[in-house]
Amino acid sequence: MRNPVEGKDIIVIGSGIGGLSAGILLSLLDFHVTIVEKNPLPGGLMRSYSRSGLDCPVGVHYVGALGADEPLGKMFHVLGIPVEELFTPMGRDGIIDRYIFDDLTFDLPVGLDAMEARLRDASPLDRAALDVIMKNLREISRQMKAPSFLFSQENPFQNMDYYQPMGELLDSLDASAGLRSVLAVPCNLIGVPLNDCPVIFHHMVLASYLFSSWQLKEGGSRMTDVFVKRFESLGGKLLLNDGVKKISTREGRTTGVVLESGATLSADGIIAAIHPKILLGLLEENALREMHRRRIRGLRETEGVIAVQVSVDAALHPAIHHNIYRLHRDEKGVIQDGIFYQLRGGSRADTNHLSILTRSLYSDWRPWEHTVTGKRGHDYEEKKMTIAGDLLKKAEEIFGNLSDARILDVYTPLTIRDYVNAPEGACYGIMRSSRQLLKAMSLNNLPIGGLCLAGQNAMAPGVMGCLFGAFNAVRQITGAGKFAERIG
Numbered sequence: 506m507r508n509p510v511e512g513k514d515i516i517v518i519g520s521g522i523g524g525l526s527a528g529i530l531l532s533l534l535d536f537h538v539t540i541v542e543k544n545p546l547p548g549g550l551m552r553s554y555s556r557s558g559l560d561c562p563v564g565v566h567y568v569g570a571l572g573a574d575e576p577l578g579k580m581f582h583v584l585g586i587p588v589e590e591l592f593t594p595m596g597r598d599g600i601i602d603r604y605i606f607d608d609l610t611f612d613l614p615v616g617l618d619a620m621e622a623r624l625r626d627a628s629p630l631d632r633a634a635l636d637v638i639m640k641n642l643r644e645i646s647r648q649m650k651a652p653s654f655l656f657s658q659e660n661p662f663q664n665m666d667y668y669q670p671m672g673e674l675l676d677s678l679d680a681s682a683g684l685r686s687v688l689a690v691p692c693n694l695i696g697v698p699l700n701d702c703p704v705i706f707h708h709m710v711l712a713s714y715l716f717s718s719w720q721l722k723e724g725g726s727r728m729t730d731v732f733v734k735r736f737e738s739l740g741g742k743l744l745l746n747d748g749v750k751k752i753s754t755r756e757g758r759t760t761g762v763v764l765e766s767g768a769t770l771s772a773d774g775i776i777a778a779i780h781p782k783i784l785l786g787l788l789e790e791n792a793l794r795e796m797h798r799r800r801i802r803g804l805r806e807t808e809g810v811i812a813v814q815v816s817v818d819a820a821l822h823p824a825i826h827h828n829i830y831r832l833h834r835d836e837k838g839v840i841q842d843g844i845f846y847q848l849r850g851g852s853r854a855d856t857n858h859l860s861i862l863t864r865s866l867y868s869d870w871r872p873w874e875h876t877v878t879g880k881r882g883h884d885y886e887e888k889k890m891t892i893a894g895d896l897l898k899k900a901e902e903i904f905g906n907l908s909d910a911r912i913l914d915v916y917t918p919l920t921i922r923d924y925v926n927a928p929e930g931a932c933y934g935i936m937r938s939s940r941q942l943l944k945a946m947s948l949n950n951l952p953i954g955g956l957c958l959a960g961q962n963a964m965a966p967g968v969m970g971c972l973f974g975a976f977n978a979v980r981q982i983t984g985a986g987k988f989a990e991r992i993g
């Protein structure tokens with residue numbers, strides 16, 4: 506963004522965790538903030554939904570680094586969001602994730618030292634590779650816990666080796682296929698293949714879950730309520746069910762927005778906590794040079810998922826306190842496909858809730874590209890339910906007989922696309938790959954005065970990435986000096 510904003514009136518577009526966090530931070534700094542949301546309910550991907558009395562998650566299955574001295578915990582503290590009220594720590598059985606390959610099962614434990622011991626045990630021939638990886642991981646973890654990590658404008662990671670793809674690093678270290686496949690999983694959590702995932706993102710994701718891992722106590726709707734209540738208690742205004750149709754600019758600066766209803770709102774600054782391609786569509790043709798427009802249009806998206814929400818008999822299938830990944834890899838250790846399972850307590854004592862998620866290409870849903878949710882027709886429903894039935898069958902390999910299971914809901918990339926305006930239903934927005942790192946970073950310096958990006962497309966995806974993005978956007982609005990003085 507060209508300059509810090511002079512006035513006090515800010516509009517935030519989008520009420521996902523990125524938009525709400527930016528709104529809370531700005532309100533804490535005495536700005537007058539209006540968050541504008543196209544949907545009737547706030548929260549975007551953070552919000553859960555209810556089917557047959559069970560709370561079904563969308564975009565928050567587990568998060569890392571919520572401890573009091575860990576980056577996400579510190580950011581929640583600054584926002585005034587109570588961690589213990591919303592989250593419960595995972596790993597009470599010593600495991601955060603279980604990765605099941607055909608010929609290997611790896612349990613990701615809590616803590617860096619425990620993980621190192623387990624990796625050295627599982628991969629004794631990878632000693633030299635693990636020396637390098639653990640040294641980097643420890644260095645990045647140390648920096649993530651330093652106060653300057655959140656509050657300084659400087660990039661703490663000046664080591665250029667951190668920007669090479671993780672796959673390339675593992676090649677240079679001659680890592681075994683087993684080690685490679687275990688280390689590939691954190692890349693999946695931000696939607697980037699191992700061979701294209703910058704070391705820094707891989708290590709930050711892995712480190713954050715190793716610090717501490719947490720599940721929601723009640724669900725994403727409750728989490729959304731807490732964020733909204735905090736924002737409104739600070740004087741913020743939330744406008745629902747009326748999306749932004751156009752961003753107005755004059756002489757290279759934003760002046761306000763026009764809503765779908767025709768209403769206009771003026772503002773000194775705008776934070777767009779939405780996808781950059783959607784933002785592009787809200788700008789006047791001449792607001793950005795063709796070079797910038799082309800760069801944004803050309804950004805590659807992360808992949809979508811199909812998700813199956815299932816209720817099971819709690820007596821037959823007790824809750825499991827870690828996640829399960831069933832993974833298939835090739836002989837080089839590259840993960841070909843995988844399924845994520847989370848079996849957790851439901852809101853009813855007799856019923857537990859199994860979420861099953863796996864990759865689903867947007868192109869597979871192309872025949873229904875021009876339809877809208879609820880009106881996609883019989884063929885779409887049939888395809889969706891066939892895939893869901895197959896996934897449930899496969900889940901029996903892990904959970905045993907599931908004849909008691911009932912499919913409550915299935916969503917596809919088209920659902921996510923229409924729900925939050927995510928092009929191609931991309932789960933994690935644009936891809937944070939080494940290949941388009943610079944293009945993605947340039948989104949944080951939009952050449953329009955008073956306009957900046959937040960949300961998962963600004964700095965990084967996931968709950969932690971969105972909070973970083975919100976901190977960074979607000980730093981741009983206030984100017985770095987004022988931000989460090991008031992928030993740091």
Ligand SMILES: Cc1cc2nc3c(=O)[nH]c(=O)nc-3n(C[C@H](O)[C@H](O)[C@H](O)COP(=O)(O)OP(=O)(O)OC[C@H]3O[C@@H](n4cnc5c(N)ncnc54)[C@H](O)[C@@H]3O)c2cc1C
Nearest residue numbers: 519521522523543549550564566567748749960961967968
């Ligand atoms: C299936 C799935 C599983 C995930 N699991 C995890 C997980 O376990 N842990 C984790 O940390 N992360 C996870 N993520 C990622 C995480 O959910 C996202 O990174 C995060 O929620 C994105 O928040 P956001 O604010 O950037 O965007 P969103 O939540 O997409 O919010 C954007 C908001 O903007 C609104 N909007 C769009 N266009 C307009 C407009 N023109 N006018 C007004 N409003 C508009 C949308 O309706 C939406 O409410 C998952 C994501 C998915 C899809």
